[in-house]
Amino acid sequence: MKTYRKHLLAALSALALGATAPGAHAQATDQNAPPPRHGMQHEKLTPEQRAQFRAQRIAKLHDALKITPAQESTWTAFVNAMQPPAHAQHDRAAWARLTAPERMAKMIEMQKQRTAALEQRQGALNTFYSTLSAEQKKTFDEKASHFGHGRGMHHGGWRHLG
Known part of the structure; x- marks a missing residue:
């Protein structure tokens, strides 16, 4: 009798677990849910795609800062200095x-070579930043708050801009 009861309890437990699995699966495959983020999505991009996304982020930052014609030369020097190294x-x-x-x-x-490259970037950043108005500095500080986080700065510095 005790063995029968054990088997019955085991079967009921298995049925209960099996009954909850479709609900859990439906939650896991909810089509309205955003796709899971597994680290750096741009790792799978081609160099051309990365360059395109970088150009888009640079253009968004340019527009957000409302760069004036007088600031254009320091902007260009800044952008060139921030390009990822070969x-x-x-x-x-x-x-x-x-x-x-x-x-x-x-x-x-x-x-030492990386440090020298960062110091060169810092010089271009300081020169460009000094030409910004107070409002532009605030916008730039907000947009560039992630400089140096993760791989962003080491590999181009444009990851979180835009």
Whole structure:
């Protein structure tokens, strides 16, 4: 009798779980729900698509700031300075042949190059920012509040603008 009761309880439990599964599945596949975000969506874009989206964000920022003709030259210098660096191909075999101290020295040299590039960008940013009105500065500060977060600044700095 006890075995029968155990089997009956197990069967009822399985039926109860099975009855709730379609409702859970309907919730999970709700077509009105936004698609799930799994990290960086732009990772799957081609270089041309990335350039197109970057150009669109730059245009939106240009329009939001209401750049005047007098500011156009510093704007152009700023935009050019913020372009992503060219991706250098690294020779993995040569890297593997280096000793640990040589690899560390190479990493320090690469970091110095990145720092120099950021300092150049900062100079263009400071020059451009100094030409903005108080209202434009406020808008720029709001739009550019994500500079340096995630990969945005390292890979072009335009991720969250626009």
